[in-house]
Amino acid sequence: MLDDKQRALLDKPAFAKLVTLMPDGHPQATVMWYRRVDDTIRMMAPASALKSKNLDRDSRATVVVDDPDSGYNYVELRCQCEVVHDDAAARDDLHHIASRYIGDRAAEFVASLDDAPRVLFIFHPFRVQGQIRE
Amino acid sequence: MLDDKQRALLDKPAFAKLVTLMPDGHPQATVMWYRRVDDTIRMMAPASALKSKNLDRDSRATVVVDDPDSGYNYVELRCQCEVVHDDAAARDDLHHIASRYIGDRAAEFVASLDDAPRVLFIFHPFRVQGQIRE
Numbered sequence: 001m002l003d004d005k006q007r008a009l010l011d012k013p014a015f016a017k018l019v020t021l022m023p024d025g026h027p028q029a030t031v032m033w034y035r036r037v038d039d040t041i042r043m044m045a046p047a048s049a050l051k052s053k054n055l056d057r058d059s060r061a062t063v064v065v066d067d068p069d070s071g072y073n074y075v076e077l078r079c080q081c082e083v084v085h086d087d088a089a090a091r092d093d094l095h096h097i098a099s100r101y102i103g104d105r106a107a108e109f110v111a112s113l114d115d116a117p118r119v120l121f122i123f124h125p126f127r128v129q130g131q132i133r134e
Numbered sequence: 135m136l137d138d139k140q141r142a143l144l145d146k147p148a149f150a151k152l153v154t155l156m157p158d159g160h161p162q163a164t165v166m167w168y169r170r171v172d173d174t175i176r177m178m179a180p181a182s183a184l185k186s187k188n189l190d191r192d193s194r195a196t197v198v199v200d201d202p203d204s205g206y207n208y209v210e211l212r213c214q215c216e217v218v219h220d221d222a223a224a225r226d227d228l229h230h231i232a233s234r235y236i237g238d239r240a241a242e243f244v245a246s247l248d249d250a251p252r253v254l255f256i257f258h259p260f261r262v263q264g265q266i267r268e
Contacts, residue, residue, distance in 0.1 A: 015205035017151045017198050019161040027153040027161040027196040031208045031265075062161040064151050071149035071202070074165045131165075 001039040001125055005132045006075050009067055010036045013100045018043065018121075019062040020054035020081075027062075028054060034063070035097045041077065041123040044094040046116050047085065055081045055121060063123055067132075075130040079123035090118035135173040135259055139266045140209050143201050144170045147234045152177065152255075153196040154188035154215075161196075162188060168197070169231045175211065175257040178228040180250050181219065189215045189255060197257055198264075207266045211259040224252035 002010070016034040019027050030051055034043045041063050045052050055061060061081045067073035084090065091110055098106035136144070150168040153161050164185055168177045175197050179186050189195060195215045201207035218224065225244055232240035 015200060017163065017200070019153050019163055019196070021159065021161065025155065025159055026194050026212055027155065028212070029151065029153055029196050029198040029210050031198070031200055031205065060160050062153070062163050064163040064165070066149060066151070066165055068205070071165065076163050078160055078162070 001128055002036075006128060006130070007036065009073060009075055009132060010041070010065055012068060014065050014068050016041065016043065017064040017066075018051060019064070020051045021058045021060055022054060023057065033097050033101055034065075035093075035100055039125065041079070041125070042093055042097065043121045043123075044090045044097060044118055045121065047119045048116060052083065052119050055083050059083070061121075061123060063125075070133070073130075073132045075128065075132070077123065077125035078127040079125045082122040082124065084120040084122060085117075086120065087117045090120040093120050094118070135262055136170075140262060140264070141170065143207060143209055143266060144175070144199055146202060148199050148202050150175065150177065151198040152185060153198070154185045155192045155194055156188060157191065167231050167235055168199075169227075169234055173259065175213070175259070176227055176231065177255045177257075178224045178231060178252055179255065181253045182250060186217065186253050189217050193217070195255075195257060197259075201266075204267070207264075209262065209264040209266070211257065212261040213257040213259045216256040216258065218254040218256060219251075220254065221251045224254040227254050228252070
């Protein structure tokens with residue numbers, strides 16, 4: 001599904017734009033930390049967040065990651081999202097996700113979160129496109 | 135609708151992520167040049183582009199702009215899109231849009247485009263949110 005260039009771009013500490021669908025079908029977008037695991041993308045969020053409620057109701061999502069080193073390079077992944085309602089698994093995954101952005105401070109960051117339940121999003125792309133210039 | 139911080143972020147030469155809706159309602163996203171005019175956002179595209187066809191059929195769109203100087207800062211604009219099918223107006227506007235990114239080379243860039251008809255998107259936000267830290 002993903003080629004080597006797309007994997008290399010996704011493995012940078014870039015920011016993902018996560019698009020979910022509101023109840024009326026209008027797209028809603030936020031900027032998120034993420035990590036790639038094989039050909040899936042993982043993110044964590046509070047279970048009560050708007051994006052979580054949207055994905056619980058409608059699993060259709062699109063993830064865009066643009067290259068922090070050149071905004072002309074990007075990958076668009078149209079996905080179905082699996083929402084894992086497992087607070088411990090979500091916090092454990094966040095440790096891996098956060099390490100990409102803040103390195104050794106990830107453990108401290110994860111420990112600093114409040115107790116509100118977290119969910120893990122696993123995005124399964126069914127269509128990948130974009131543009132990666134040399 | 136937009137506050138001063140949001141306008142300042144939008145006036146940077148950042149890249150917009152434009153989200154449109156596919157016929158089946160799945161979000162589709164691309165990375166775009168744009169410019170702000172008052173509280174609207176303008177972009178140009180070929181009339182035959184997927185995003186143009188999507189917006190002709192369904193005017194619901196969301197635009198996300200994240201700060202090239204800090205990916206933690208972003209603005210999300212949920213919009214209705216007015217698609218102006220006027221090739222001359224679209225090319226004229228592109229000159230202004232491109233100048234934000236490539237300065238004096240904008241005229242040359244616009245002149246280099248092929249003859250395929252262009253359209254101008256004017257995005258009217260009805261809800262603006264995001265995060266801008268100091």
